[in-house]
Amino acid sequence: MAGLAAGEPALRLEGVTKLFGTVTAVDGVDLAIAEGEFFSLLGPSGCGKSTLLRMMAGLESPSAGRILIGGADMTGTPAYGRPVNMMFQSYALFPHMSVEDNIAFGLRQDGVKRAEIRERVAAMLALVQLEGLGRRRPGQLSGGQRQRVALARCLVKRPKVVLLDEPLAALDKRLRQRTQFELMRIQNEVGLTFVMVTHDQEEAMTLSTRIAVMENGRILQVGRPRDIYERPAGRQVADFIGTANFFEGTAAGYRDGHLAVAVEGLAAPLLAALDGESGDRAGGPVTLMVRPERIALSRTPPAGTDAVLTGTVAAVAYHGDASQYRVELAGGRSVLVTAANFGHDAAAIDRGEAVFLAIPPSAARVVP
Ligand SMILES: Nc1ncnc2c1ncn2[C@@H]1O[C@H](COP(=O)(O)OP(=O)(O)OP(=O)(O)O)[C@@H](O)[C@H]1O
Numbered sequence: 001m002a003g004l005a006a007g008e009p010a011l012r013l014e015g016v017t018k019l020f021g022t023v024t025a026v027d028g029v030d031l032a033i034a035e036g037e038f039f040s041l042l043g044p045s046g047c048g049k050s051t052l053l054r055m056m057a058g059l060e061s062p063s064a065g066r067i068l069i070g071g072a073d074m075t076g077t078p079a080y081g082r083p084v085n086m087m088f089q090s091y092a093l094f095p096h097m098s099v100e101d102n103i104a105f106g107l108r109q110d111g112v113k114r115a116e117i118r119e120r121v122a123a124m125l126a127l128v129q130l131e132g133l134g135r136r137r138p139g140q141l142s143g144g145q146r147q148r149v150a151l152a153r154c155l156v157k158r159p160k161v162v163l164l165d166e167p168l169a170a171l172d173k174r175l176r177q178r179t180q181f182e183l184m185r186i187q188n189e190v191g192l193t194f195v196m197v198t199h200d201q202e203e204a205m206t207l208s209t210r211i212a213v214m215e216n217g218r219i220l221q222v223g224r225p226r227d228i229y230e231r232p233a234g235r236q237v238a239d240f241i242g243t244a245n246f247f248e249g250t251a252a253g254y255r256d257g258h259l260a261v262a263v264e265g266l267a268a269p270l271l272a273a274l275d276g277e278s279g280d281r282a283g284g285p286v287t288l289m290v291r292p293e294r295i296a297l298s299r300t301p302p303a304g305t306d307a308v309l310t311g312t313v314a315a316v317a318y319h320g321d322a323s324q325y326r327v328e329l330a331g332g333r334s335v336l337v338t339a340a341n342f343g344h345d346a347a348a349i350d351r352g353e354a355v356f357l358a359i360p361p362s363a364a365r366v367v368p
């Protein structure tokens with residue numbers, strides 16, 4: 001297959017829309033995915049992720065818009081003419097064929113020579129660490145091993161872009177974590193562009209160079225995991241990615257390079273990072289987001305200049321490495337706080353205790 005033109009994104013979507021009758025599954029999506037990226041499409045069930053991926057694969061044709069692969073317009077090119085390969089959630093392995101034959105299938109169809117097929121299949125078995133299992137049938141493998149066969153079958157044709165639809169969804173939690181690392185290693189080794197659909201935000205954060213968060217067929221935000229987590233483009237994104245506390249308030253002015261926001265029921269204003277924004281918000285309504293791990297919880301009043309709230313612990317969820325606390329403030333509002341658990345013997349804060357919450361200035365972010 002021809003290399004991609006230099007400087008062109010591996011994949012570019014321009015105004016891509018897909019209608020099924022009266023349902024708008026994908027609604028005017030623009031996207032540029034660079035070569036070598038591990039890019040994820042993340043969003044709730046029914047938001048259009050699979051439909052978007054299938055259009056990239058050529059398995060579904062857009063109602064409007066263009067799809068360019070390596071700079072070439074492939075909107076009208078059928079799946080077999082595109083330098084992409086898709087791995088389906090169900091794996092779709094042939095049950096009556098051996099692992100080797102499953103991996104070799106596409107190459108045989110393309111008329112690749114037998115010696116080359118043997119070589120490439122062996123290399124794939126090594127890559128996915130299934131050496132010695134080539135003669136087995138899919139039914140004689142574990143779920144994780146089957147998943148790796150499906151990946152090998154997808155990669156053996158050396159596609160420029162690998163499309164993965166919920167590749168790990170069928171695996172249990174531990175195997176999924178192990179396989180995530182496998183997938184990262186393989187992507188590093190082969191250096192291809194991966195586009196993955198998932199509704200698991202942790203998985204998207206772990207694997208991706210960038211994530212597109214989708215809802216109702218539209219993209220709400222595209223960014224690196226850290227950007228999306230720290231600087232969500234709106235409340236929907238902040239809510240979908242991780243846990244967030246929201247405070248509605250009024251901008252009271254600027255202080256030490258921060259925006260001071262007066263929140264009803266809080267004695268002190270919260271200081272939000274300005275993030276380079278200019279313009280005067282004073283007097284206007286502001287929504288702030290504070291992640292639970294950015295709030296410090298203590299039994300005694302904290303020293304320093306942080307905004308301090310007081311409340312009572314209403315619930316504690318122990319997760320081993322950390323605990324999550326729901327703290328009820330005097331006005332009836334509750335705030336979620338996460339704190340790492342360092343020792344076995346530290347006197348843990350319990351339900352019913354009176355506590356102080358300290359929110360440092362940079363912890364609060366203005367939600368656009
Ligand atoms: N062939 C089809 N005919 C009619 N409607 C469809 C078809 N395929 C998908 N849809 C609709 O388009 C919307 C998006 O579906 P899609 O499968 O892309 O969602 P998804 O984000 O992949 O969801 P999930 O996480 O549940 O797999 C849904 O409302 C779905 O019902």
Ligand SMILES: [Mg+2]
Pocket residue numbers: 049050051197
């Ligand atoms: Mg889907």
